[in-house]
Amino acid sequence: MTDTRSETTSIxxxxxPLSVGAAVIAVHFLNDDPVFVLGEEALVFGxxxxxxxxxxxxxxxxxxxxxxxxxxxxxxxGKVAATGPDGRSETVASDAKRRWIDRVAxxxxxxxxxxxxxxxxxxPKSERVLDLPSSPGGLAFAPKGFRLAIAHxxxxxxxxxxxxxxxxxxxEWKGSHLDVAFSPDGRFLVxxxxxxTLHGWRLVDGKxxxxxxxxxxxxxxxxxxxxxxxxxxxxxxxxxxxFQGKDGPMGKSPKVVxxxxxxxxxxxxxxxxxVCAIGYEDGMMLLTRVEDGAEILARAPGPSPISALAWNAAxxxxxxxTEDGEAGVITL
Amino acid sequence: MTDKIPVTVxxxxxxxxxxxxxxxxxxxxxxxxxAVIVNEFGEIGIDNELVVGADExxxxxxxxxxxxxxxxxxxxxxxxxxxxxxxxxxxxxxxxGLADPAPVAQxxxxxxxxxxxxxxxAVVTVADAKWLKDRLRDAPxxxxxxxxxxxxxxxxxxxxxxxDLREVEARIRGINPYAKVHRTERCAxxxxxxxxxxxxxxxxxxxxxxxxLEHEDGHDDHGHxxxxxxxxxxxxxxxxxxxxxxxxxxxxxxSLKTDKPLDPDKFFPxxxxxVAQEGQKILRCKGILSxxxxxxxxxxxxxxxxxxxxxxxPWKDGEERASRAVFIGREMPEEMIRKGFSECVA
Numbered sequence: 001m002t003d004t005r006s007e008t009t010s011i012x013x014x015x016x017p018l019s020v021g022a023a024v025i026a027v028h029f030l031n032d033d034p035v036f037v038l039g040e041e042a043l044v045f046g047x048x049x050x051x052x053x054x055x056x057x058x059x060x061x062x063x064x065x066x067x068x069x070x071x072x073x074x075x076x077x078g079k080v081a082a083t084g085p086d087g088r089s090e091t092v093a094s095d096a097k098r099r100w101i102d103r104v105a106x107x108x109x110x111x112x113x114x115x116x117x118x119x120x121x122x123x124p125k126s127e128r129v130l131d132l133p134s135s136p137g138g139l140a141f142a143p144k145g146f147r148l149a150i151a152h153x154x155x156x157x158x159x160x161x162x163x164x165x166x167x168x169x170x171x172e173w174k175g176s177h178l179d180v181a182f183s184p185d186g187r188f189l190v191x192x193x194x195x196x197t198l199h200g201w202r203l204v205d206g207k208x209x210x211x212x213x214x215x216x217x218x219x220x221x222x223x224x225x226x227x228x229x230x231x232x233x234x235x236x237x238x239x240x241x242x243f244q245g246k247d248g249p250m251g252k253s254p255k256v257v258x259x260x261x262x263x264x265x266x267x268x269x270x271x272x273x274x275v276c277a278i279g280y281e282d283g284m285m286l287l288t289r290v291e292d293g294a295e296i297l298a299r300a301p302g303p304s305p306i307s308a309l310a311w312n313a314a315x316x317x318x319x320x321x322t323e324d325g326e327a328g329v330i331t332l
Numbered sequence: 333m334t335d336k337i338p339v340t341v342x343x344x345x346x347x348x349x350x351x352x353x354x355x356x357x358x359x360x361x362x363x364x365x366x367a368v369i370v371n372e373f374g375e376i377g378i379d380n381e382l383v384v385g386a387d388e389x390x391x392x393x394x395x396x397x398x399x400x401x402x403x404x405x406x407x408x409x410x411x412x413x414x415x416x417x418x419x420x421x422x423x424x425x426x427x428x429g430l431a432d433p434a435p436v437a438q439x440x441x442x443x444x445x446x447x448x449x450x451x452x453x454a455v456v457t458v459a460d461a462k463w464l465k466d467r468l469r470d471a472p473x474x475x476x477x478x479x480x481x482x483x484x485x486x487x488x489x490x491x492x493x494x495x496d497l498r499e500v501e502a503r504i505r506g507i508n509p510y511a512k513v514h515r516t517e518r519c520a521x522x523x524x525x526x527x528x529x530x531x532x533x534x535x536x537x538x539x540x541x542x543x544x545l546e547h548e549d550g551h552d553d554h555g556h557x558x559x560x561x562x563x564x565x566x567x568x569x570x571x572x573x574x575x576x577x578x579x580x581x582x583x584x585x586x587s588l589k590t591d592k593p594l595d596p597d598k599f600f601p602x603x604x605x606x607v608a609q610e611g612q613k614i615l616r617c618k619g620i621l622s623x624x625x626x627x628x629x630x631x632x633x634x635x636x637x638x639x640x641x642x643x644x645x646p647w648k649d650g651e652e653r654a655s656r657a658v659f660i661g662r663e664m665p666e667e668m669i670r671k672g673f674s675e676c677v678a
């Protein structure tokens with residue numbers, strides 16, 4: 001195995017590099033334009049002709065989420081900011097004690113953020129708060145219905161914010177849960193843990209799924225088209241868990257493709273095809289067909305780990321950012 | 333790696349003076365910028381955008397071992413702080429008066445992301461000159477904080493007599509003879525004595541042999557009385573030319589030394605097995621090692637069952653190539669550890 005992948009077909013020459021100037025923690029698309037979320041202060045809009053920097057926080061940006069129409073960010077300045085495609089940003093909430101806003105989530109029906117051990121959900125009509133036993137590690141809205149999943153110590157909580165009398169449902173599993181994602185078909189909930197493992201629940205009956213074998217904690221997860229699989233970072237190869245059957249990955253082994261000497265740091269499934277974009281800690285990027293592991297080199301190794309990857313909705317453009325602030329767009 | 337951010341952990345029982353020390357650190361003109369992780373927002377009277385509130389959220393790692401508890405909030409906060417790398421020179425973590433320092437220290441070894449970016453510089457414990465003796469009797473947390481410390485400030489010295497101070501010092505030495513101890517009033521101390529200590533570089537344990545340890549072998553029994561006045565906490569009190577000397581019945585410490593180079597293939601399995609078996613009893617261990625045919629010093633440290641170690645630097649010309657380790661804990665099988673260590677020579 002060689003990480004130069006000299007024999008592999010390459011599209012690395014199609015990268016249009018962008019200058020964003022600081023560590024990239026996430027990439028989203030607004031109106032089909034890539035927007036880079038930096039670790040500090042700003043978003044960078046990467047239109048075709050120029051980069052435009054929009055300051056949204058007075059400090060570190062701790063979390064971001066997007067619904068394609070706006071980007072919600074939380075900062076160590078205690079503020080939640082919403083930024084639209086035109087680059088106009090507004091502060092939508094400020095923590096009274098100026099506590100950090102750790103996590104954010106966005107749905108067409110409302111927005112959520114966490115600070116300390118509280119989760120706030122705001123809809124056009126109301127704002128509600130839920131107290132938790134420990135600080136949330138991750139927030140995610142369900143694909144359908146206005147329901148929020150919150151990862152925390154010893155499991156996850158499912159909350160219908162619009163049904164204030166309904167008790168939040170608890171899914172228990174010992175340990176610290178740091179990230180959470182619904183499967184796009186809404187059948188499964190998966191958390192990434194402090195230990196190098198994922199935990200999952202089948203929501204209809206709460207049945208557990210343990211997905212382990214990683215080298216390090218999983219910080220990037222992506223669902224393949226039709227929610228058929230979940231691909232993850234955290235190992236030196238792409239680990240792809242099958243979610244097609246009614247039992248999900250229970251009792252099944254993951255498929256592993258695209259091995260490297262370096263760990264995978266970011267993943268993004270193509271929205272339509274069975275292809276996953278993979279970013280490695282050595283800065284390399286591959287496009288890998290999940291079915292047979294066929295690879296295209298998207299970026300040769302560079303100085304720093306790939307920290308963010310995203311496709312546009314049509315799957316015609318891939319954008320990436322690195323920990324050192326390199327960034328680029330590849331048009332397919 | 334040299335660009336890791338040093339982290340100072342500040343402990344001390346309620347009311348000992350941690351906040352006073354923090355305010356001093358934040359207000360004195362030292363040209364350094366600190367990010368401070370506090371447990372109680374608002375106690376610090378200084379406006380600093382890099383003061384972060386923590387929740388002291390401890391959890392057990394999935395193996396279920398109570399020794400492997402970690403501060404999850406610290407992992408999250410340090411991850412967030414690192415987005416502002418370059419804006420500060422060091423991190424200070426204040427713990428609550430009742431906190432066990434172990435989960436804080438373990439966090440820096442257990443979490444890969446934290447360990448890659450930050451390193452534990454020193455555990456600094458502020459002790460109340462007047463009340464420490466009582467707390468050592470009734471608060472196990474207070475004793476842990478002393479046992480864990482690399483640097484100890486005996487604070488509020490103006491409130492007690494010289495004789496009382498010597499008594500407190502002796503009690504501290506009985507628990508932790510390897511920490512550097514300072515006497516302070518209102519935590520007045522040059523900050524270089526507290527911050528940037530690199531105490532985990534461990535040179536102290538090679539250079540400074542606590543004076544009274546030298547009495548260890550030759551002491552006779554006169555002037556040695558058992559003091560049962562403190563209930564279960566039973567002290568031996570020795571008097572050597574005015575230097576009071578306690579053995580804490582609950583907490584012990586000892587050091588190991590050999591001039592013969594060690595065999596890494598013997599040492600690592602031995603120490604890993606030791607902490608796996610006896611880690612509950614070992615609060616802290618640390619050492620500098622000379623391995624056979626290895627031009628570099630190896631340093632290690634451990635908290636309960638978690639070990640961390642690395643090559644530190646080449647041995648200098650003329651430097652004594654000895655291996656030395658210290659252990660602080662409760663009911664440790666000292667003879668077994670001594671024997672095991674001696675069998676690691678190459």
